[in-house]
Amino acid sequence: MEVIGQAFLELLSPQVLLIMLGAGVYGLTMGAIPGLSASMAVALVIPIAFFLDPVPALAGVVTLAAMAIFAGDLPGALLRIPGTPASAAYVDDSYLMVRRGQGGLALGLCVICSAIGGVVGALVLMGAAPAIARIALQFSSYEKFWLACLGLTAAVAVSGGKWYKGGISLMLGLAIAQVGLDPVSGQMRLTFGSRELVGGLAFIPVLIGMFAIPEVLRYALAPREIAPPPIQALGNLLAGVGSTLRRLKGDLVQGSAVGVVIGAIPGAGADIAAYISYAISKRFSKVGDQYGKGVPDALVAPTTSNNAAVGGAMIPATVFGIPGDSLTAIIIGVFFLKGLNPGPTIFIENPLLINTVFMAFLIANILMVPLGLFATSVFQRMIRVPRYMLMPAVLAFCIIGAFAVENTHFAIVTMLVLGLVAFVMEKHQYPLAPAILGLVLGPMLEETFLNSLIRARGNIFAFVERPLSMGLAALTLVICVAPVAMFVWRKARGARSA
Amino acid sequence: MKHLSLLRTSVVIAAGLVAMPAIAQQWPERPITLIAPAGAGGGTDATARLLALGLEQQLGQPVNVVNQGQGGGVVGFTSITTAEPDGYTLGVIYNFAHYSPMGQGDFDAADMTPIGQFNFDPAGFHVRADSEWTNITEALDAIKADPGAYDIACGGGCGGSWPLAFASLLDAYDVDLSQVRMITGQGAAAALQEMVAGGFDVVPSSVPEAGSLIEAGLVRGLAVFGSERLAAFPDIPTLEEETGMVLELGAWRGLVGPAGLPEDVTAKLVAALEAVYNDPEFQSAMTDRGFGLRWRDAEDFGAFMAEEEVSVRELVRVLGL
Amino acid sequence: MQLSQLGVAGGFGLLGATIIVNTAGLAPVAHIEFGPALFPTIVGWIMIALSGLAAFDAVRGPAVETPAEGEEPAEPLNWHRLVLFAGFAAAPLIYVLLAPVLGFLLTMPVIVGGLAFIASGKPVRSLLLGVGLTVLLHIVFYQVLRVTLPWGVLTNYAGILTWK
Numbered sequence: 001m002e003v004i005g006q007a008f009l010e011l012l013s014p015q016v017l018l019i020m021l022g023a024g025v026y027g028l029t030m031g032a033i034p035g036l037s038a039s040m041a042v043a044l045v046i047p048i049a050f051f052l053d054p055v056p057a058l059a060g061v062v063t064l065a066a067m068a069i070f071a072g073d074l075p076g077a078l079l080r081i082p083g084t085p086a087s088a089a090y091v092d093d094s095y096l097m098v099r100r101g102q103g104g105l106a107l108g109l110c111v112i113c114s115a116i117g118g119v120v121g122a123l124v125l126m127g128a129a130p131a132i133a134r135i136a137l138q139f140s141s142y143e144k145f146w147l148a149c150l151g152l153t154a155a156v157a158v159s160g161g162k163w164y165k166g167g168i169s170l171m172l173g174l175a176i177a178q179v180g181l182d183p184v185s186g187q188m189r190l191t192f193g194s195r196e197l198v199g200g201l202a203f204i205p206v207l208i209g210m211f212a213i214p215e216v217l218r219y220a221l222a223p224r225e226i227a228p229p230p231i232q233a234l235g236n237l238l239a240g241v242g243s244t245l246r247r248l249k250g251d252l253v254q255g256s257a258v259g260v261v262i263g264a265i266p267g268a269g270a271d272i273a274a275y276i277s278y279a280i281s282k283r284f285s286k287v288g289d290q291y292g293k294g295v296p297d298a299l300v301a302p303t304t305s306n307n308a309a310v311g312g313a314m315i316p317a318t319v320f321g322i323p324g325d326s327l328t329a330i331i332i333g334v335f336f337l338k339g340l341n342p343g344p345t346i347f348i349e350n351p352l353l354i355n356t357v358f359m360a361f362l363i364a365n366i367l368m369v370p371l372g373l374f375a376t377s378v379f380q381r382m383i384r385v386p387r388y389m390l391m392p393a394v395l396a397f398c399i400i401g402a403f404a405v406e407n408t409h410f411a412i413v414t415m416l417v418l419g420l421v422a423f424v425m426e427k428h429q430y431p432l433a434p435a436i437l438g439l440v441l442g443p444m445l446e447e448t449f450l451n452s453l454i455r456a457r458g459n460i461f462a463f464v465e466r467p468l469s470m471g472l473a474a475l476t477l478v479i480c481v482a483p484v485a486m487f488v489w490r491k492a493r494g495a496r497s498a
Numbered sequence: 499m500k501h502l503s504l505l506r507t508s509v510v511i512a513a514g515l516v517a518m519p520a521i522a523q524q525w526p527e528r529p530i531t532l533i534a535p536a537g538a539g540g541g542t543d544a545t546a547r548l549l550a551l552g553l554e555q556q557l558g559q560p561v562n563v564v565n566q567g568q569g570g571g572v573v574g575f576t577s578i579t580t581a582e583p584d585g586y587t588l589g590v591i592y593n594f595a596h597y598s599p600m601g602q603g604d605f606d607a608a609d610m611t612p613i614g615q616f617n618f619d620p621a622g623f624h625v626r627a628d629s630e631w632t633n634i635t636e637a638l639d640a641i642k643a644d645p646g647a648y649d650i651a652c653g654g655g656c657g658g659s660w661p662l663a664f665a666s667l668l669d670a671y672d673v674d675l676s677q678v679r680m681i682t683g684q685g686a687a688a689a690l691q692e693m694v695a696g697g698f699d700v701v702p703s704s705v706p707e708a709g710s711l712i713e714a715g716l717v718r719g720l721a722v723f724g725s726e727r728l729a730a731f732p733d734i735p736t737l738e739e740e741t742g743m744v745l746e747l748g749a750w751r752g753l754v755g756p757a758g759l760p761e762d763v764t765a766k767l768v769a770a771l772e773a774v775y776n777d778p779e780f781q782s783a784m785t786d787r788g789f790g791l792r793w794r795d796a797e798d799f800g801a802f803m804a805e806e807e808v809s810v811r812e813l814v815r816v817l818g819l
Numbered sequence: 820m821q822l823s824q825l826g827v828a829g830g831f832g833l834l835g836a837t838i839i840v841n842t843a844g845l846a847p848v849a850h851i852e853f854g855p856a857l858f859p860t861i862v863g864w865i866m867i868a869l870s871g872l873a874a875f876d877a878v879r880g881p882a883v884e885t886p887a888e889g890e891e892p893a894e895p896l897n898w899h900r901l902v903l904f905a906g907f908a909a910a911p912l913i914y915v916l917l918a919p920v921l922g923f924l925l926t927m928p929v930i931v932g933g934l935a936f937i938a939s940g941k942p943v944r945s946l947l948l949g950v951g952l953t954v955l956l957h958i959v960f961y962q963v964l965r966v967t968l969p970w971g972v973l974t975n976y977a978g979i980l981t982w983k
Contacts, residue, residue, distance in 0.1 A: 043538035043565075044964050046547055137716070140695035162876070164869040168831050171866040175838055175859070181569050182855030184682050185848050186600060186655050186819070189855055190841050195576070198602070199568025220904040221896070223938055266691050267684065321710030322691045329539040329687075336787045343710035388938035389948050392931045395907060399914050399930075400956055404966040407564045408573065409915045416911040428827045446858045450848060451681050455649050455697060458851045466696075528978035531967050560981060562965045679850060818849065 004126075007355040011363065016056045020360065023060035024067045024367055028375045031071025031083050033397060038068035038084060039327040040405060046334065054338040054353060059360035061334045062314075065327060066364040069270055069310055070114040070372055073303060074379050077106050079394065081212040085203065086270035086306040088436045089158055089278045091211065096294025101230070103380075108241040109299045111372040113252065117304035118365030120256040121263070121311020125318075126358045130344060132312075133319035136264040141455070142463050144267055145448035146472035151272050151441045153479045154279035158433035160292040165430045173438020174445075176201050176418070183447040184454075196410040203439060205402040205415040210432050212398045213419020219391045231380050237373055248300045251281050255304030262305075263312020269325035270309040271440050277305035292431075311361065318342050318354065525585050525763050529560040533581075533589040535574025537567035540685075541704075541789065545617055545751050546590040548783050552774030557766075570655050572603040579609035583756040585763035588613070592751045595803075595810035596657030600819050607807050611759035612800035614771045615752035617784065618792035620724030621663035622705040622734065626693055627716050634721040634740045637700070638671050645677035648699040651689035656680045657819055663723055663747035664702035665813050670743055675816045690717060704749065705731050706788030723747040730788070750792065752799055768796050824877035828870045835866030903937050910934060922971025923961075924980075927953040 011017070023045075030041035042064055049057040072084030077094035097106035124132065139147070152170070159166020179190045180200025191197040245252060255277045262273035281301035282291045291298040313328045321342040323329035332342055335357075340346070346354050383390060402415040422432055456462030464470045532550050536542035543565060550561040566574030575597065578589030591610070597603035623634055631637040641648055645668075652661040661680055669675055683689045686703035693701045694716050701708070701717075705728055711717040712731070719734040725746055727736055738744050753771055755764070774780050775793055784791055794802060838859050847854030910930050917926040932949025936942060960966045962982055970977045 039538055043543070046544075137691060138695050140692055140697040143695075162873075164872045164876075167869045168866060168873065171835070171862050171869065172831070174862045175834070175866070178838075178842075178859050178862070181572075181602060181655075182845070185846070185855055186570070186602060186657065186682070187845050187855050188602075189845065189859065190838065192841070196573075199573040202568065216907050217904060220907040220938075221900055223900065223903055266688060316691070319710075320691070320714060320716075321707075322687045323539075327539075333539065333544055333787070337783065339786060341709070344714040386939070388935055388941075389944070391907070391938070392934035392948065393952055395910055395934065396927060396931050396952055396956060399911055400960055400966075400968075403968075404960060404964070406568065407566050407967070408568070409918070412911050412915050416908075420908065424827060428824055430827075442858075447682070447684065450851075450853060450855075450857070451683065453853065454679065454681055454848060454850050526978075528970075528974070529967075529981050559978065560965070562967050564967050 259308025
């Protein structure tokens with residue numbers, strides 16, 4: 001406890017606070033631009049972190065990471081273009097709420113839930129990191145295979161409309177992920193003799209293409225100046241949030257728990273956490289059939305979850321040096337650079353510094369409320385320029401964003417082609433969220449399945465031989481079978497009462 | 499808006515004024531692109547950014563790191579080798595000899611102008627803490643007796659630095675390589691975690707990557723494939739101490755340009771790289787992040803790459819990759 | 820019968836078949852019977868099956884579709900809209916073709932300004948937007964974030980136009 005107090009005092013220098021504030025604003029800006037991922041935002045400031053003292057450098061980096069994940073919600077809600085993959089699961093809900101005039105509630109929920117998720121993640125990180133890390137370490141490829149299967153079941157939840165259209169969309173996502181060198185033997189797959197396709201279809205350009213390009217094209221077909229949603233005053237942003245959250249306490253708990261746990265498992269990050277939370281929330285919600293059409297209930301769990309996952313991912317990273325995703329990999333790189341070597345003894349050897357970093361992470365998540373609300377109000381004004389100016393500007397950001405992550409012009413072509421495909425799909429009521437889910441889970445599913453099978457000498461039962469994998473397999477099965485069983489039961493009961 | 503057009507006018511005038519001398523000026527007169535054939539966040543990216551920082555001070559022009567890690571690095575290597583040899587596109591490269599024999603890329607050492615090697619990390623032989631093997635000789639004997647019985651992690655792809663270092667060792671120990679089970683994965687950190695969870699028997703990787711797990715008592719390092727013990731891990735013996743085999747195997751990184759770099763540019767680059775390498779600030783930054791330092795000048799580096807190309811081609815053939 | 824729904828379903832069916840055919844020849848991984856062909860084959864077959872369902876539904880469905888919720892009601896197309904649509908759809912491609920030659924600083928104002936002009940018919944505003952946004956993007960991405968945007972014909976001035 002004493003060390004936590006000391007850690008707090010370490011942060012109370014003007015230099016540290018100023019750097020955290022700067023990093024926060026920078027993170028919000030980067031996260032709000034589609035195509036600039038949180039990992040890229042952090043990678044780009046490493047040269048600056050190099051010159052700073054350890055405390056400001058590390059505090060700045062964790063602040064930046066926390067803000068960037070939240071900021072992805074902003075363009076999602078206001079333009080229907082998720083800023084980071086982690087915001088893709090619920091983009092339809094937040095966007096439709098804004099269009100319907102419930103913008104204050106939607107944006108307020110995004111800010112507050114992100115902050116709550118982040119704070120829970122930070123508290124778990126400070127309190128229980130070593131214990132959770134030991135459990136997360138026990139996930140072998142068998143368990144990760146089942147985890148990927150569990151994630152796939154979320155596809156049902158994120159695809160409204162006809163189920164087979166959601167299925168086709170999911171398959172498209174899985175197929176996109178298969179282009180390039182295969183993950184197990186490195187053979188070229190679906191490259192059709194193209195040099196560029198050997199590198200695969202990159203995630204971020206595909207994401208920008210599927211969400212931003214159709215939006216721009218829809219405008220081109222109907223270039224009217226529609227009245228932009230009214231600007232929500234700062235106070236207005238919070239109206240209704242309190243009562244909604246009191247009603248959806250369970251979703252807050254669920255989102256935080258799922259986020260921390262999924263985040264802590266190496267290889268699964270904020271995006272998978274958001275999808276799974278969304279699916280669970282939909283299953284248990286009374287208004288589950290309204291999900292995807294813009295209900296506040298749909299937002300709470302996933303937006304809490306993706307921010308809690310950032311803290312979760314830091315757990316195995318700090319305790320065992322095993323980063324859960326590319327974002328934490330870069331953060332850990334800065335840790336090393338500042339002489340804070342991750343390891344189980346990090347809490348014994350360097351308690352002050354590590355607790356200062358965690359404390360900074362906690363404060364960053366609290367700081368997210370004022371900064372996030374401020375960013376929300378600025379962003380709302382920025383997109384109020386006439387649409388004939390906004391849309392060309394959005395397209396310019398898409399082009400430069402796709403190029404900036406991949407550093408190839410081919411990424412821009414990828415973005416365009418997938419954008420046209422997505423435009424046609426949307427015109428024909430094919431949901432897009434399952435495709436992104438397939439893209440996220442495809443490589444993990446395939447790699448863990450084949451590598452597990454090689455290790456098991458082709459014995460398929462190895463997938464259920466370990467206690468942990470058996471449990472996850474059972475859970476997946478229950479989730480798949482339960483709706484069918486419920487359906488049959490209801491039918492039977494209905495038949496009897498008739 | 500007024501000052502915008504003013505800015506444009508002044509830019510045009512400024513550009514016009516220096517247009518002629520700009521072409522005749524000496525290299526470098528504009529920013530340099532440093533391609534890292536790896537994604538942001540990995541070791542190659544980190545060393546490239548440290549190197550860029552140093553080169554910037556030496557050359558007086560911005561050096562921008564460009565990450566091109568698609569296709570396991572193939573895209574980045576292709577960009578480096580096919581770039582205009584004018585000294586404005588350089589690359590930080592690592593063990594690459596396997597791409598071409600594996601049919602993933604069509605570039606080799608002859609497509610590059612070597613400038614210098616600045617890093618070498620010896621491979622480590624890592625096993626679970628509760629492994630029955632207490633030293634490397636036991637491990638090698640067991641693998642030799644039944645090569646198909648053990649699961650060995652490649653880290654990333656099986657043509658990478660660590661699995662090939664491991665395969666070279668087995669080859670030198672007369673193990674039947676065609677029987678050995680080498681399994682791909684998502685990088686060394688993921689493989690080490692998988693080993694702790696019970697998935698692998700051996701993970702060859704750099705020792706600092708396994709450092710935290712060794713410290714936690716979950717992983718043991720049986721040997722390091724370098725000429726001497728690592729300062730940060732004095733308890734891990736070298737291969738030579740344990741087996742008498744003199745092998746130096748692992749991952750290296752160096753600076754290159756496309757083939758056909760003008761001689762005066764190469765000379766300046768060699769001098770700049772050497773100055774960066776000898777800068778104590780660069781050295782301490784590398785060491786702090788767990789990267790080993792090793793210097794090979796342009797000539798030695800070129801010879802080393804050509805030599806490695808021959809041995810790796812043979813290994814890839816035997817392993818059937 | 821819904822022709823365009825049928826077309827999309829057919830397209831996905833064709834994609835599924837392409838995936839199966841393209842990956843059929845891949846060698847299995849050492850030590851087991853499966854390899855990199857397994858998952859694409861599964862995905863391909865499921866895609867064919869599901870697009871079959873979609874096609875069946877499209878054939879059976881009413882000829883006039885009910886617009887989905889939240890969609891703006893369809894308006895008759897005119898030339899202006901078609902040109903605008905083509906312009907937006909082609910813009911990324913135009914950028915990819917022009918940027919390596921002309922450089923970012925010259926290509927982007929043409930694209931952004933051009934699109935804004937087609938959309939609004941206001942030349943001055945469009946030009947200002949094109950130039951202003953390009954300068955802003957260049958400062959943020961090239962100068963601050965150090966993304967290496969192409970210089971094209973301006974290559975020889977890159978040294979002067981970059982702050983150090």
